[in-house]
Amino acid sequence: MTESTTIQVKFNEADSLGIVWHGHYVRYFEDGREAFGEKYGLRYLDILAQGYIVPLVNVQCDFKRPLRYGDRVTIATRYVDDMAAKIKFEYTLTNPVTGEVVATGSTVQVFLDKETSTLQLITPPFFSEWKKRYIVG
DSSP: OEEEEEEEOOGGGBOTTSBBOTTHHHHHHHHHHHHHHHHHTOOHHHHHHTTEEOOEEEEEEEEOSOOBTTOEEEEEEEEEOOSSSEEEEEEEEEOTTTOOEEEEEEEEEEOEETTTOOBOSSOOHHHHHHHIIIIIO
């Protein structure tokens, strides 16, 4: 399952040379997760309403080509199924004008109880149902 969204690089995301600062790529991944969640019913507010928060515990990014102020970037976000109680995504960022891959990466999020911050070692029931709806069915 994949969702793509395209954004424009903003002035405040670039350094004095006009190149996007590396830390903004993590935010682009978040933009991708938000678009994915909107399409597939897995928004942060949906998860919160079920009693959980999902902090990032791992972020990986491989930079291939620089992005510059004014560029557009397409963020393809792909859900990676996992038996463990976690949410994994892979990302491919491309320049929609040239088709070049500018970065690839992945993230891992875990489930915590929103009240106690207790790590959930078993997949929450709502997420099991979500997986049945979108992965199996």
